[in-house]
Structure formats: C-alpha cells, structure tokens
Amino acid sequence: MRIHRKKNPIIHSYNMKGDRLSAVSSQAYLGVEIHEKLSWKPHIAKYVTSKASQSLGFIRRNLAQCSTATKQLAYTTLVRSQLEYAGAIWDPYRQNQVDQLERVQRRAVRFISGNYNREDSVTAMREELGLPSLQKRRRHSRWVMVHKIIHGHVAIPLPDYTFNPGLALPEANNSTVSPD
Template sequence: MKWNKHIDHMTAKGNRSLGFIKRNLHGCTEDIKDLAYRSLVRPTLEYCAAVWDPHTADQIYQIEAVQRRAARFVKRDYDRHSSVSAMITNLNWRTLAERRKIARLSVFQKAYEGYLSIPVRTLLHPVKRSTRRSHTKSFIELYSSKDCFKYSFIPRTLIDWNNLPQQIISTEDPKAFKQQLQNHFQ
C-alpha cells in the first residue's frame, strides 16, 4: 500500500509537470518539447528509481502512461489509431522500466567495483562453478516467497546481473559500463 501512494504521488507530480509543459510549449517544435519532457518530467518519474523499481504490471503501466501521454504531446499526434509505441521508438526514448533496469545494474556495478559503500562482495556469495550461462562475477541468487524481499534491489538486480554477458561485466569504468548496458538493451 505504501508503494502505491508513492507511485500515485510521483505520477501525479509528473502529470502536473507535463500539464505545465503542454500549456506553455504547445506551439514549440518537437525538439523543444522533447527536451522539456526529458528535463522536467522524466526526472520526477525516475527519482530514486534504482532502488524502488516497481514490479507489478499496474504500477509499471501507471508510470509508463505519463511517458506515453508525453510522446503524444511531443509528436502532436492524438489520433486514437496512432501507435504510441512507434512514437516512443521514433523519439529514441527507452521505456521507463528499461531505464530503471539500467540504473539498478549501474548502481550494483558501482557497488561491486567499490565506488559505493555497499559491501556487495562480502554480503553475497559468488557462484563456485561457472556454467556456460554464468560469467566470472556471478553470484548465487537470493530467493524468497515474500514479494517485499523478492522484488527488492539486491535479489532482483542479481538476476539481471547474472544474465549479463562477460564482456559487459568485465568493464570496470562506471560510464563505460552504463554505455555498454544501453547498447546491450537496445
């Protein structure tokens, strides 16, 4: 229930910011509207997203709906038969869920490499034996029947981390790692 209130508040704030942009930039070019959305609305929707990434379909839909409304506004296309997914692709916007996944993996990589004070290497247990699917920095995944733990930052990110290719995992520089993630998830 607590998360639903947080998401409701966040999406309401994002919608208010989008409304402000719509009222004040309705006659502007697509580039200016795009920049305004990415500068004023999307940061509201992504605030602390690396650690609170929602997992239920209705929560994800509620957040993505703000971006979908923004895409219609930027493209000036309110026809109900138009594909909003195509508009988002044309604008080169990632889904917010994908952006949150990249943020989670980037934070985890920074912790692994020692850039953050999260003792990942001491808290987690590495996989003893490599398989064809695993890489040299794989960890034993944490399982739980409780959603509050199962979908929290570390257990959820471990699954994504263990599925990354070796060439991305081998990158130690955080900026290069994030760039490789963005290329990988394109």
C-alpha cells in the first residue's frame, strides 16, 4: 500500500525474496481500514456502519418482544461498541460521515423505545434513554486519549517540541480557558 494524496502517484514495484509485492489501495489493520489517501470514508461505510447495521438487524429480529432495558443493553454492548471501536483515531470531520454513524444510533433509539412515529423527535427519545450522541462520545474519547498520552499511560511518546506537562502554562490576561 502506498500512502499518497496525488492523482498520479509515482509507482514503484517492491520485491521481497524475489517475489513482487502486489499493491492494494486499502488495508485493514487492527480492525481499522486504512486507505492509501488517508480517507476514513471506506472504513466508515464498509466496516463501521455496515457491521453495526447488521448487528442492529440481528437484535431487532431476536429481541423485538424484550423490555426496553434489555434492548438498550444489547444495543450498547453489540452495536455501539462497533460504532465506537478506535473512534479516537478515525473520528470523522465530514458531516456526511458523522450523519452515517448517527443514523445507525437513531434507528436503534427508535427500536429501543418502540416508537416509530415520524412526528416524534428521535433526539428527545435518545436523551430520555440517557444515550449521548456518538459524536460527543468520540470527542470525549479523544480527550481521554490525549490525557493518557500526556501522562504516559499509553506507549505513544511525545516529541520534545510538544506540550511538556511539567511546565506551567502561561496566563492569558487573567482569564480562564474553557474546555469547549
């Protein structure tokens, strides 16, 4: 796989022990699809939303008569975990990709609450169930990852030119900085 952003990349052939290696445009690594142009579109469409929709369909077929609590537990365990796997890494910034992910949760919320009335607000149902948006959960996950990196809880070293947690931050006009 070649990582590039060019329309016409320079193509080299690579050999290993006399065998020519074939080029691929994307490759799955630890459950995350990495595309040669570093786009998350194939990962979100092919792996995340597709697999999560299949799992949601399984839950809908098999747990239709169960309680709301059972449906919600099945959703958070089997579907939301797929929608969030490694989300701190591939968190999309394009609205259409964010909407693709949220669409799966919106279908799940309607199933959990048993309310398919088009006039009723899915956002209100989601809040009533205590489910935050997936985008909000991914943002929280990113901040947790940054905290772990800064404090050395994960094996991702910080280069010398980045933030040093031992140094005090300069004050800016005696005002406080909000996290949002």
